[in-house]
Amino acid sequence: MGFELTKEFLELLNTAVQQKNAPWVEENLFILHHADIAAIIDELEFDDSVYIYKLLNEELQADVLVELDEDLRDNIISTFSSKEIAEQLEFMDSDDAADLINEFPQKQVEEVIGHITDVDTAEDIVDLLKYEPDTAGGLMQKEFVQAKAEWPVNRCVVELRRQAEEVEKIFTIYVVDENNKLVGFLSLKSLLFAKQKTKISDLYQRKNIISVKTSDDNEEVAKIMEKYDLVSVPVVDIQNKLVGRITIDDVVDVIKDEAEKDFQLASGISENIESSDSVWRISKARIPWLFIGLVGGVLGAQVISMFEGGISEVPQLAFFIPLITAMGGNVGVQSSAIVVQSLARGTDQFGSTFKKLRKEALVSLVNGILLSIIIYGVGFVFHSATLGIVVSTSLLTVVIFAAIFGTLIPLMLDRYKIDPALATGPFITTLNDVLGLFIYLTIGVLAYGI
Amino acid sequence: MGFELTKEFLELLNTAVQQKNAPWVEENLFILHHADIAAIIDELEFDDSVYIYKLLNEELQADVLVELDEDLRDNIISTFSSKEIAEQLEFMDSDDAADLINEFPQKQVEEVIGHITDVDTAEDIVDLLKYEPDTAGGLMQKEFVQAKAEWPVNRCVVELRRQAEEVEKIFTIYVVDENNKLVGFLSLKSLLFAKQKTKISDLYQRKNIISVKTSDDNEEVAKIMEKYDLVSVPVVDIQNKLVGRITIDDVVDVIKDEAEKDFQLASGISENIESSDSVWRISKARIPWLFIGLVGGVLGAQVISMFEGGISEVPQLAFFIPLITAMGGNVGVQSSAIVVQSLARGTDQFGSTFKKLRKEALVSLVNGILLSIIIYGVGFVFHSATLGIVVSTSLLTVVIFAAIFGTLIPLMLDRYKIDPALATGPFITTLNDVLGLFIYLTIGVLAYGI
Numbered sequence: 001m002g003f004e005l006t007k008e009f010l011e012l013l014n015t016a017v018q019q020k021n022a023p024w025v026e027e028n029l030f031i032l033h034h035a036d037i038a039a040i041i042d043e044l045e046f047d048d049s050v051y052i053y054k055l056l057n058e059e060l061q062a063d064v065l066v067e068l069d070e071d072l073r074d075n076i077i078s079t080f081s082s083k084e085i086a087e088q089l090e091f092m093d094s095d096d097a098a099d100l101i102n103e104f105p106q107k108q109v110e111e112v113i114g115h116i117t118d119v120d121t122a123e124d125i126v127d128l129l130k131y132e133p134d135t136a137g138g139l140m141q142k143e144f145v146q147a148k149a150e151w152p153v154n155r156c157v158v159e160l161r162r163q164a165e166e167v168e169k170i171f172t173i174y175v176v177d178e179n180n181k182l183v184g185f186l187s188l189k190s191l192l193f194a195k196q197k198t199k200i201s202d203l204y205q206r207k208n209i210i211s212v213k214t215s216d217d218n219e220e221v222a223k224i225m226e227k228y229d230l231v232s233v234p235v236v237d238i239q240n241k242l243v244g245r246i247t248i249d250d251v252v253d254v255i256k257d258e259a260e261k262d263f264q265l266a267s268g269i270s271e272n273i274e275s276s277d278s279v280w281r282i283s284k285a286r287i288p289w290l291f292i293g294l295v296g297g298v299l300g301a302q303v304i305s306m307f308e309g310g311i312s313e314v315p316q317l318a319f320f321i322p323l324i325t326a327m328g329g330n331v332g333v334q335s336s337a338i339v340v341q342s343l344a345r346g347t348d349q350f351g352s353t354f355k356k357l358r359k360e361a362l363v364s365l366v367n368g369i370l371l372s373i374i375i376y377g378v379g380f381v382f383h384s385a386t387l388g389i390v391v392s393t394s395l396l397t398v399v400i401f402a403a404i405f406g407t408l409i410p411l412m413l414d415r416y417k418i419d420p421a422l423a424t425g426p427f428i429t430t431l432n433d434v435l436g437l438f439i440y441l442t443i444g445v446l447a448y449g450i
Numbered sequence: 451m452g453f454e455l456t457k458e459f460l461e462l463l464n465t466a467v468q469q470k471n472a473p474w475v476e477e478n479l480f481i482l483h484h485a486d487i488a489a490i491i492d493e494l495e496f497d498d499s500v501y502i503y504k505l506l507n508e509e510l511q512a513d514v515l516v517e518l519d520e521d522l523r524d525n526i527i528s529t530f531s532s533k534e535i536a537e538q539l540e541f542m543d544s545d546d547a548a549d550l551i552n553e554f555p556q557k558q559v560e561e562v563i564g565h566i567t568d569v570d571t572a573e574d575i576v577d578l579l580k581y582e583p584d585t586a587g588g589l590m591q592k593e594f595v596q597a598k599a600e601w602p603v604n605r606c607v608v609e610l611r612r613q614a615e616e617v618e619k620i621f622t623i624y625v626v627d628e629n630n631k632l633v634g635f636l637s638l639k640s641l642l643f644a645k646q647k648t649k650i651s652d653l654y655q656r657k658n659i660i661s662v663k664t665s666d667d668n669e670e671v672a673k674i675m676e677k678y679d680l681v682s683v684p685v686v687d688i689q690n691k692l693v694g695r696i697t698i699d700d701v702v703d704v705i706k707d708e709a710e711k712d713f714q715l716a717s718g719i720s721e722n723i724e725s726s727d728s729v730w731r732i733s734k735a736r737i738p739w740l741f742i743g744l745v746g747g748v749l750g751a752q753v754i755s756m757f758e759g760g761i762s763e764v765p766q767l768a769f770f771i772p773l774i775t776a777m778g779g780n781v782g783v784q785s786s787a788i789v790v791q792s793l794a795r796g797t798d799q800f801g802s803t804f805k806k807l808r809k810e811a812l813v814s815l816v817n818g819i820l821l822s823i824i825i826y827g828v829g830f831v832f833h834s835a836t837l838g839i840v841v842s843t844s845l846l847t848v849v850i851f852a853a854i855f856g857t858l859i860p861l862m863l864d865r866y867k868i869d870p871a872l873a874t875g876p877f878i879t880t881l882n883d884v885l886g887l888f889i890y891l892t893i894g895v896l897a898y899g900i
Contacts, residue, residue, distance in 0.1 A: 031657070032658075033658040033660070033678060035677050035678050035679070039677075157642060157643070160642070160643075164639055164643070169637075169681070171621070171681070187619075188620070188638040188639065188642060189614055189620050189638065191642065192607060192610070192638060192641065192642050193607070193610075193611050193614070207481070208482075208483045210483070226699075226702055226706075227485050227489075228483060228485050229485070229699040231619070231621070231681045231698060231699075248681060248698050248702070249676075249679040249681075252676055252698070252702060252705065255702065255705060255706065255709075256676075256705065256709070259705075259706070259709030259710075259713070260709075260791055262713060263709070263712060263713055263716065263787060263790075263791065264787060264791070266713065266716065266717065267716065267783050267784055267786075267787030267874060268780055268783060268784050268787075269784055269787060269788070273788070274791075274792065275788050275789070275791075275792040275806065275809075279809060279812045279813050279816065280816075282788070282809075282813045283813050283816040283817050286781075286784050286813065286817060287817050287820065289780060289784075290777065290780055290781065290784075290817055290821060291821070291824075293776050293777055293780045294773070294777065294821055294824060294825060296772075296773075296776060297770065297773025297774075297776050297777060297825075298773065298825075298828055300769075300772035300773060300776075301769035301770050301772070301773060301832075304768055304769045304771075304772070305766075305769050308765050308766075308769075311761070311765045311768050312762055312765040315758050315761045315762040315765070315768075316755075316758070318754055318761050318765075318768040318771065319750075319751035319754045319755050319758075320747065320751050321754075321768065321771045321772060322746075322747055322750035322751070322754070322771060322772070322775045322883050322887060323744070323746075323747025323748065323750060323751060324747075325772045325775060325776065326743050326746060326747050326750075326775065326779075326879065326880065326883055327740065327743055327744065327747060329776075329779070329879070330718055330739060330740055330743045330876050330879070331736075331740065333717050333718060333875065334717055334719055334736050334739070334740075336717075337713060337714060337717030337718075337719060338719070338723070338725050338732070339725070340713075341710055341713065341714070341724075341725075342724065342725040356725065359725075359729060359732075362729045363729050363732045363733050363736065366729065366730075366733040367733050367736060367737050367740055370737065371740060371741070371744055374741075374744060375744060375747075375748075378748055382751075424717060425783065426780050429776065429779070429780070430776065433772050433776055437772060
């Protein structure tokens, strides 16, 4: 369940907005979850979005703002004064607030922070701004609850009640020593069922305390939370002092972004773009790979021109050029996709490169032989036995080479800390095109004795 | 933090296992988190894996078993009797237990369930086996805690203590009415801080109660949990009765699997495979797309053979065949990747097809013109003005057609409920190859007046 947005609802809402029918909007829209309100505002024209947004109370405004499409959010914020922005930030979780103003110019950041009335909120945001956005420090929030090991349960409940005012969702209570160093976990469940006088030190979990460091990479954090099935993870500084926590919803975003980035890179799109971005931005993200493809095509033309004599003598050789390049590309992409995924998963970390190569070579040999037999038949029936042999032997060779390059290149990129997803797609396709053409035409020229 | 597996540790462990040094293994391995133990066992030879596994106590055995690589898990289980399997299941969460025996033949399922001594556990598993694996019912677990609205807080705590024995992590307490229908949520936090005599009906949240139905698709569940930032979601039947819950860790797996499947489909791999699968399995998953590529190549050969006369007269035309096919493929893959991602995200659901097409056409026009100018220069300098014009005009045409097909095909597949990720990769590449060749050679023949 949850709300299902329909065209009918959107039409009713549009009518209400045109008629400035605020009661209708409040009665039908504002009863929804803030994520739904944001999704609906995303669908409207800008002026209508602003109209609805201004009708919301301050707390809902902050909740909705965090969920909006980035472009719309930036546009709405640009209609605010620094004081108004500061007011919204006070209703947000510290991580969302820091992410939001992180995109402002330095001068505006200072102005906005100057307008925040709650000292703790301001300090939390300033602290979070210190960290790189793609690290645990940049991902964490300052809202969490902690208990001291020496507290009895009844004091702990009193202390937590105060702390919990700011923390929407408590998953785990972090237990710290007198120096604020993380020593263990305490579940709300065990606290709820414990006797009043029991000491926290008799209740908390000391074994398998998983935490991350502020400097840990986002993706590292995601892998740890996934591996240990965590819904939140404490963040500590280099002295092991507790400084924040990361919740699973933020990590789900990291996982999705990472998967999307890999998919885009493998499809030859070099920046993270969305279909709602401008034509220029999309064009810019796509041209680098197209340019590499173009260079590959020109190199391919050079290779073929070396065999110009052969082709004018046996023009049938030209027939199978697209087949050879396409198959080399397809096999290369398949091979690299498997390597990229096993690297992304982080499994198989001690498997040797040689073992991977041998397996890929075997797979491509099996498939290559099958495809070569088929294409020999095609070449023989439609053209000649010689052409059949030329196409089938070069197809087999190209398929095996493509598999080897498709395996080696992402492994090499990974070793040099370059995202291996770059290898899948245009890069491998282009390389295999040039190589495949050379192999095919050489075999052709030799077979026909040109 | 958490454990970092090193080669040194693996070597020490291997030595200990060879010497059957059980105390070393217990002292150094069994202190780790069960996810780490599983990851380490995954790296060992089968006999050594079994040796270590049998040393674990029953509860840890169950925890580790759930985390193991699928192949290894199946192999270890096959060494067990039905009774031994039943003993392990009793230590597992009901969803993990059901997933595990779901893969057994019907006869063995019945045998294993017959050996489960705890009646509730057996009933829970039997109930879960009824649902399709890729639905909310197949994903949910029977371990959750519920409270009745009319209970006071102190009774609720007593009742929950009993229920909570089986539930490792409580996130939200589900509030139900006398007919077991879901009416709201209660957080542990509000329960902890409430007075003993307060009624649950005065505490629980009634607004924005998000739940899913047993028949809802896995991916739908993932989208809902992501949208509303949930760590758990209650599952209800068609009468709105509470029957289970789904936790975020299982949904993270769904999200990752979905992303991997899309990546593999787009790379021309038709089944979900891993690098550790057998050569035959990998070959089988890859051959369908290669075969389609082969058919495309043969069609391409047919297209070129129609222009055999032209090519033997102007063999330079053959030079740019790979460039045209590669660029058509690259642009098509880029366009379809953007559509596939916006479909996967579920954003932009009311954007019209026409608007998307117009944008893609614009992007490809911008990039196409830029690329065409460059390739005209190359053609002119290295060959002739005519060839430059032929290649550049056909490149522009091919790029625009490729963008249009790359946008339309995934949209069409999606409309007919076929996974649009199929469109990216070999399918679009192959189509664009054939079309591109026809456009290029037609323009060539016309320009040279052959």
